[in-house]
Amino acid sequence: MKDISKNILSCHVTLRDSMEALNKGVFGVVFVVNDDGSMVGLVTDGDIRRILLSGADLSDSLEPHMNRKFIAGHTGLERSENINLLTEKVRHIPVLDDDGRPVDMISWAEMWRLPIMEPTLAGSELKYVSDCISSNWISSQGEYIKLFERSFCDYLCVDHSLTATSGTTALHLAIVAMGIGLGDEVIIPDLTFGASANAVIHAGAKPVMVDANSYTWTIDPDVIEKKITERTRAIMSVHLYGHPCDMDPIMEIARRHNLFVIEDCAEALGAKYKGKHVGTIGDVGCFSFFANKVITTGEGGMVTTNNQALFDKMNLLKNHGMAPEKRYWHLHAGFNYRMTNLQAAVGLAQMECIYEFISNRRKMAECYRHELEDVSGITLPPEAAWAKNIYWLYSIVIDEQKLGITRNSLARSLLDHGIETRPFFYPLHTQPAYSKYLHGDCFVSQKLSLYGLSLPASNHNCLKDVHRVCDTLKKTIEKSRQSQPAICV
Structure with missing residues (x-):
């Protein structure tokens, strides 16, 4: 239920009071109640304008002017039944309890809500997840992990893909595997989500922020070189809002200064630079599968690379640093960045679409x-x-x-x-x-x-x-x- 307390007003107030209540509220309507709290009318901001234009004064009582012929829903009805009471003209309706008191409201905006982003789960997601459950392979081992990673390699035409728990941990895993840490610097764009900086900071390194290019909105290659110092170890190119960075000059700068290039592709799966998929151009590509991304696993991420040594190091670190040939024998103080088979099952179904x-x-x-x-x-x-x-x-x-x-x-x-x-x-x-x-x-x-x-x-x-x-x-x-x-x- 919504908090509609600011939208409830006594019938004994003035027009001025109702205007103030409308300004404090967020729905453009107030519900007028009598002394026992039951609803007796309503007034909208449009009503107030018409009332004042007809010659009423702000000090006049609201009660004679309120709309008594209102439409209301009821707590005993299904939500769909209440929503059906809305029309193009009736955009807000109160929901009343058995005593006639307003306890909730439904707005026209709800009926026609268009979210900024939501996942599409209309493929084989349920089938594959059900397979995981029926087989008991629900944790970080199982065939869907390998199938998901292979589908990613095939789509991007890259040698190695490695699942992770999120796009952020994918970035952190890559940075640590590169040996970047205390005293080092990583160049990142100023206009990006905080995860790009957080991954650098949690590796012990310092993020160095670079302005955006005014056309692409991504990191400006013309500014990068000015920020390089003897402590710089890598450049992070964030492909913002689905548009690739200009990678050729970034790669050239990295080659001249012997720097790693980390592609943050959280928002850009499927984007291409000069015909090549993002995530295959730098040393590593890092992807996110949060619910609002191009494909989703709920939470999750992926690291891609054509560098065998980096892949082996990341694979080791993501699994607690344990030696692959000797279980429970730790070669490094690693992390638990393992995606579950359940998540990978969803990811595989998503990749099919x-x-x-x-x-x-x-x-x-x-x-x-x-x-x-x-x-x-x-x-x-x-x-x-x-x-x-x-x-x-x-x-x-x-x-x-x-x-x-x-x-x-x-x-x-x-x-x-x-x-x-x-x-x-x-x-x-x-x-x-x-x-x-x-x-x-x-x-x-x-x-x-x-x-x-x-x-x-x-x-x-x-x-x-x-x-x-x-x-x-x-x-x-x-x-x-x-x-x-x-x-x-």
């Missing part, structure tokens, strides 16, 4: 592009000539002055219509956990973070969903522009 997932995402992105490319004030996500973007999220950057609305106001308006969005990541250097590691300016990442907004993008979003998002977005912008005061010259 990977081509369909990527194809659907690119069709969705093309529909977004067609709908939004002529909207002045919106910068669409990049796709460089050398890149294949898989559009993990459909991310845009807005010009608030041209649109006549702030990024956050636009997001709130979309949410009012049931459409979830997500702001870009905060730059690492602005966050308490990482601010001490910044040396230099990161103006591009700061600007992208302030004005970036990601729109819904799931593997199964249909074009109808995209049209709905774009139509709502454009109507919101147009309404905002019309409400702007004219400028007299």
Whole structure:
């Protein structure tokens, strides 16, 4: 149930009181109750405007003006029955208990909720997981681990794939296997999720943040070399929001300075750089299978590499550092970064759908592009000539002055219509956990973070969903522009 306490108001208050209650609430409606708490009416922000325009005063009593002919649900009904009471005009209904008291509410946005991202589990996931359960192979050993790893190798055309418990532990495993630790530095982008920095820090090394490129939004190769010191051991290229980094200059810099290259591909499974899959270009690639990623295992990750020595070291470390030929004999103080057979079963089923997932995402992105490319004030996500973007999220950057609305106001308006969005990541250097590691300016990442907004993008979003998002977005912008005061010259 929702907390609707701020949306409940006594019938004895004034219009001014009701306006204040509407401002404090989040649904644009207040439910009016009598002395015993039973509901006797409701009022919306639109009602208040009409009441005041008709000549009423803010000091007038609310009771004569409230809407007594309201529609309400009941706690004794199924939720679907209550939802069916909603219409295009009736967007919020209270849910009343047996005494007529409002205890919950249902909104139009719930009926039409479009999440920013959700998993697609429509393949063989249940079949394979059931097989694990019926065979009792539910822990970190079992055939699905090997099958999942092999399917990953085959898809990416890479020699080795190694499952892990998450994308973060995949990064940490790779960094430790490279011998990177106390006193070392790893160059990372400023605009990324905190896991990129956390993996470096927990290995004992120092993350060195680099600004984003203004076109690709990924780490700027032109800035990397300026950050290299005698302590630098690796460059982490994060393929942000599904678009690859410009890998050739990064690899050239790494070769000149004898550095490792770690590809953080958490958001970019299926993306390509000059025809090659991301995760196969650097020394290692690290992938995430969290529920909002291109494929999911609930939680989970994968490390890929063509380097046999690195693979052997990572394989050893992820299993407590135990010698593979001598069980319970520890060669290193390793980790328990082992994925379960249950998770791998889900992962294998997901990989069987990977081509369909990527194809659907690119069709969705093309529909977004067609709908939004002529909207002045919106910068669409990049796709460089050398890149294949898989559009993990459909991310845009807005010009608030041209649109006549702030990024956050636009997001709130979309949410009012049931459409979830997500702001870009905060730059690492602005966050308490990482601010001490910044040396230099990161103006591009700061600007992208302030004005970036990601729109819904799931593997199964249909074009109808995209049209709905774009139509709502454009109507919101147009309404905002019309409400702007004219400028007299």
